[in-house]
Amino acid sequence: MSLSDADRELVVAELGRDPTPAETVLFENLWSEHCAYRSSRPLLSAFSSEGEQVVVGPGDDAAVVRLPTYDEDGTETDEEGEMYITMGIESHNHPSYVDPYDGAATGVGGIVRDTLSMGAYPIALADSLYFGGFDREHSRYLLEGVVEGIADYGNAIGVPTVTGSVDFHENYEGNPLVNVACVGLLSADRLVTAEAQEAGNKLVLVGNATGRDGLGGASFASEDLAEDAETEDRPAVQVGDPYSEKLLIEANEELVDERLVASARDLGAAGLGGASSELVAKGGFGARIELDRVHQREPNMSALEILLAESQERMCYEVREEHVDRVAEIAAKYDLGCSVIGEVAEGNYVCTKDGETVVDVPPEFIADGAPMNDLDSVAPEQPTRDLPDADLPAAFEAVVGSPNTASKRWVYRQYDHEVGLRTAVRPGDDAAVMAIREANAGLAISSGANPNWTTCAPYDGARAVALENAANLAAKGATPLAAVDCLNGGNPEKPDVYGGFRGIVDGLADMCRDLSVPVVGGNVSLYNDSVSGPIPPTPTLAVVGTKAGYDAPPAAFDGAGEILLVGDAGGAFGGSEYLAQVGGSDGFPTLPENASETLSTLATVANAETTLAVHDVSHGGPAVSLAEMVTADAGAEVSVENALDLFDETPGRAVVETTAPESVREAFDGVASVTTLGSATTDGTLSLSVGDETLVYDAEEIADLRGVLARELD
Amino acid sequence: MTVAVVQFGGSNCDRDAVRALSHLGIDAERVWHEDGLPEDVTGIMLPGGFSYGDYLRAGAMAARSPILSEVREAAADGVPVLGVCNGAQVGCESGLTDGAFTTNESARFQCERVFLRVENADTPWTAAYDEGDVIALPIAHGEGRFEVSEERYDQLVEENRVLFRYCDADGNVTDDANPNGSRGNVAGICGDYGVGVLMPHPERACLPDLNGSTDGAGVLRGFEHA
Numbered sequence: 001m002s003l004s005d006a007d008r009e010l011v012v013a014e015l016g017r018d019p020t021p022a023e024t025v026l027f028e029n030l031w032s033e034h035c036a037y038r039s040s041r042p043l044l045s046a047f048s049s050e051g052e053q054v055v056v057g058p059g060d061d062a063a064v065v066r067l068p069t070y071d072e073d074g075t076e077t078d079e080e081g082e083m084y085i086t087m088g089i090e091s092h093n094h095p096s097y098v099d100p101y102d103g104a105a106t107g108v109g110g111i112v113r114d115t116l117s118m119g120a121y122p123i124a125l126a127d128s129l130y131f132g133g134f135d136r137e138h139s140r141y142l143l144e145g146v147v148e149g150i151a152d153y154g155n156a157i158g159v160p161t162v163t164g165s166v167d168f169h170e171n172y173e174g175n176p177l178v179n180v181a182c183v184g185l186l187s188a189d190r191l192v193t194a195e196a197q198e199a200g201n202k203l204v205l206v207g208n209a210t211g212r213d214g215l216g217g218a219s220f221a222s223e224d225l226a227e228d229a230e231t232e233d234r235p236a237v238q239v240g241d242p243y244s245e246k247l248l249i250e251a252n253e254e255l256v257d258e259r260l261v262a263s264a265r266d267l268g269a270a271g272l273g274g275a276s277s278e279l280v281a282k283g284g285f286g287a288r289i290e291l292d293r294v295h296q297r298e299p300n301m302s303a304l305e306i307l308l309a310e311s312q313e314r315m316c317y318e319v320r321e322e323h324v325d326r327v328a329e330i331a332a333k334y335d336l337g338c339s340v341i342g343e344v345a346e347g348n349y350v351c352t353k354d355g356e357t358v359v360d361v362p363p364e365f366i367a368d369g370a371p372m373n374d375l376d377s378v379a380p381e382q383p384t385r386d387l388p389d390a391d392l393p394a395a396f397e398a399v400v401g402s403p404n405t406a407s408k409r410w411v412y413r414q415y416d417h418e419v420g421l422r423t424a425v426r427p428g429d430d431a432a433v434m435a436i437r438e439a440n441a442g443l444a445i446s447s448g449a450n451p452n453w454t455t456c457a458p459y460d461g462a463r464a465v466a467l468e469n470a471a472n473l474a475a476k477g478a479t480p481l482a483a484v485d486c487l488n489g490g491n492p493e494k495p496d497v498y499g500g501f502r503g504i505v506d507g508l509a510d511m512c513r514d515l516s517v518p519v520v521g522g523n524v525s526l527y528n529d530s531v532s533g534p535i536p537p538t539p540t541l542a543v544v545g546t547k548a549g550y551d552a553p554p555a556a557f558d559g560a561g562e563i564l565l566v567g568d569a570g571g572a573f574g575g576s577e578y579l580a581q582v583g584g585s586d587g588f589p590t591l592p593e594n595a596s597e598t599l600s601t602l603a604t605v606a607n608a609e610t611t612l613a614v615h616d617v618s619h620g621g622p623a624v625s626l627a628e629m630v631t632a633d634a635g636a637e638v639s640v641e642n643a644l645d646l647f648d649e650t651p652g653r654a655v656v657e658t659t660a661p662e663s664v665r666e667a668f669d670g671v672a673s674v675t676t677l678g679s680a681t682t683d684g685t686l687s688l689s690v691g692d693e694t695l696v697y698d699a700e701e702i703a704d705l706r707g708v709l710a711r712e713l714d
Numbered sequence: 715m716t717v718a719v720v721q722f723g724g725s726n727c728d729r730d731a732v733r734a735l736s737h738l739g740i741d742a743e744r745v746w747h748e749d750g751l752p753e754d755v756t757g758i759m760l761p762g763g764f765s766y767g768d769y770l771r772a773g774a775m776a777a778r779s780p781i782l783s784e785v786r787e788a789a790a791d792g793v794p795v796l797g798v799c800n801g802a803q804v805g806c807e808s809g810l811t812d813g814a815f816t817t818n819e820s821a822r823f824q825c826e827r828v829f830l831r832v833e834n835a836d837t838p839w840t841a842a843y844d845e846g847d848v849i850a851l852p853i854a855h856g857e858g859r860f861e862v863s864e865e866r867y868d869q870l871v872e873e874n875r876v877l878f879r880y881c882d883a884d885g886n887v888t889d890d891a892n893p894n895g896s897r898g899n900v901a902g903i904c905g906d907y908g909v910g911v912l913m914p915h916p917e918r919a920c921l922p923d924l925n926g927s928t929d930g931a932g933v934l935r936g937f938e939h940a
């Protein structure tokens with residue numbers, strides 16, 4: 001990809017001359033879809049990113065949100081919280097196709113550095129991964145490489161991977177998705193932003209030496225994957241070094257401890273050129289940078305290579321002159337390279353090499369001057385109803401045994417999910433809950449999307465994705481606080497693809513607004529398109545919520561309570577795992593109009609002492625929820641009127657085991673329906689009756705059905 | 715008294731160790747490896763992580779860093795030394811204990827809960843338990859398979875140096891209960907003086923607010939026996 005003629009004309013008009021070779025590649029990368037959101041920014045105004053709790057909204061390296069604080073007895077205090085969290089999410093889709101191990105690993109590294117540059121310490125990672133059909137060898141190769149890459153990187157840097165999602169869909173065959181979210185923690189007084197503060201301050205580059213790796217990664221991420229991408233685009237993929245990242249985490253912590261950082265930006269897409277120009281432009285400044293001073297790994301690097309290389313584990317700090325020596329000492333302690341490359345200045349963003357000016361452009365023009373695309377879109381059609389007659393046992397086993405609904409233990413067992421001593425609810429549950437002792441708060445985290453839903457109905461499917469993630473928090477008794485999104489789509493120049501993309505943006509935005517969840521940041525990844533066609537429009541949402549304390553009801557049966565299904569069913573099966581398994585089509589279920597009220601009621605019920613277990617209803621419907629709740633010691637006897645009820649995936653619902661069914665009914669009176677499913681047992685068996693047909697599975701049989709990933713991959 | 719939790723570049727359980735020890739009322743601080751041991755050190759913990767990235771063999775680089783000479787001397791003077799996970803690998807690599815912890819049989823990283831049977835309750839690290847007790851601790855490692863020659867293994871057993879073996883919930887030491895293929899299901903051993911190493915993480919099974927096992931507190935209380 002090179003600078004388009006139209007863009008070149010704009011640049012020439014602004015500069016009054018032809019751009020230099022270094023300027024040309026800088027514009028090409030910073031004005032790429034990946035960096036400038038040219039096709040998506042016109043749509044993103046749909047999101048509401050405001051709220052009292054929002055400290056830093058979209059546009060910085062990561063968003064910053066104030067945590068509520070709770071008294072020892074669990075009541076929220078009125079005082080303004082002193083603890084902040086950061087939230088960020090990033091996609092590393094194309095690199096993970098070309099080189100799954102390194103592509104996924106460097107995705108983790110990037111989002112962790114986004115956390116560091118706000119002054120925060122990373123406390124949790126969540127990965128949402130999407131692959132082609134699990135029966136394909138190539139999908140398995142990508143899955144194994146991606147999971148190993150995330151594990152090796154995340155485990156080594158000591159940041160627990162606590163939740164996430166894995167989905168398989170044939171339309172990811174030529175273009176898998178790797179979406180990584182990171183949550184960081186900081187006290188209010190440690191906040192740093194990516195906004196340059198003062199002309200004359202030094203720009204200091206700390207971390208790995210710069211080499212010729214990852215050249216043009218941003219522009220590579222902004223076009224369709226070519227058939228020969230695995231070989232041809234390998235040089236655009238970076239290689240990660242988690243040891244250096246861990247040293248960078250420690251060094252950053254000391255720099256912030258000693259208040260040595262005026263502003264910070266991590267080096268990601270478009271390398272040093274991207275980070276330094278955006279940092280100074282955001283503060284309304286320019287810069288003077290001597291590229292010769294950058295510590296380099298290879299000899300004879302050209303100006304544009306130094307500017308554009310995406311070598312990993314590097315940070316750009318703005319530092320007052322009197323603090324520069326101390327910054328260098330801390331970098332030396334951790335064996336990290338450190339070079340003073342220039343300073344914040346009034347006027348243009350200027351880079352020199354060997355005494356010659358190679359870049360001299362207005363900073364706001366390069367950072368924000370990319371013209372937006374006005375693209376045509378065609379709204380997708382809703383499928384019509386064509387429901388097959390399916391055999392119940394076969395359908396149950398196909399849905400519960402599907403790789404999409406199966407246990408993901410094979411994946412999260414490879415992630416260190418406990419380092420940091422904050423993980424109070426572990427992976428395999430609806431949401432992770434992290435202990436934030438500094439605020440007596442439990443921080444619940446959920447992330448994911450459902451490609452079947454958004455394939456069937458991009459708008460309503462995306463609303464359902466938001467509702468489902470929020471329901472995961474409610475099932476653990478938490479109230480949503482904020483969200484970040486990762487919007488993945490195909491080639492936006494295709495009107496039907498852009499129409500689907502528009503649908504997921506609006507759907508996610510509308511449901512988040514209904515739930516009063518500000519969307520404080522995000523990432524857009526387009527051109528996830530290949531010879532196998534576009535991916536399903538995929539709106540990954542990572543949502544956090546808070547609660548008093550860190551206790552949460554388990555998602556497994558206790559054995560002593562009555563079993564209820566709470567929430568309204570949507571009466572349709574489009575996008576369900578059931579239809580994916582047995583064939584047929586249908587429209588998407590209707591979602592509740594009072595979603596917010598439903599979830600706050602669910603959270604109240606989840607926190608009641610009489611509640612023994614809660615598990616939300618999502619992929620696969622109540623059939624899967626119930627199966628997942630069975631243990632060797634506890635099971636359930638359940639009956640439903642209609643077999644299809646077992647497979648209705650309408651989110652915003654949950655299976656609740658309680659010793660006080662009447663108080664649950666009371667709580668939901670006028671809010672949503674409550675259906676008695678049966679009662680829990682202590683025999684470790686799920687007994688499901690539909691009319692005069694009864695299915696019986698014991699815990700071991702269910703574990704076998706749900707164990708498809710481990711069975712096939714180990 | 716102060717327990718020094720030695721932080722190498724790449725250590726990542728150092729803060730956790732300090733938090734868990736502090737919870738138990740044991741004074742502890744992180745000590746950067748280049749700064750050397752504090753003078754009043756009453757215990758030394760080598761924490762988990764990936765020292766030097768584990769780019770050579772796990773623990774091999776840290777085992778050769780100058781602070782390990784100080785650790786050896788302190789151990790000989792009777793200061794208790796506990797190596798956990800990467801710290802256990804450092805312990806083996808530095809010769810503080812016998813054997814080696816190497817790549818799991820699965821060749822994958824494994825983060826999960828395991829059961830351990832206490833084999834020898836007569837050490838500071840196991841004094842809180844009775845022989846035959848079963849405790850639950852988490853593991854999180856890719857290189858935790860204990861290996862040692864047949865001959866040395868027999869000697870370890872004879873000298874009663876095995877601290878813990880992987881077992882099932884009922885205390886049976888079986889192949890199925892062995893998460894990583896360790897010889898004899900060995901999860902932790904002791905060296906001379908008060909040196910103990912184990913792959914499972916006692917500091918992750920200490921804090922009651924994490925809704926998991928607190929069985930690991932007994933191991934960390936070994937520092938109180940100094």
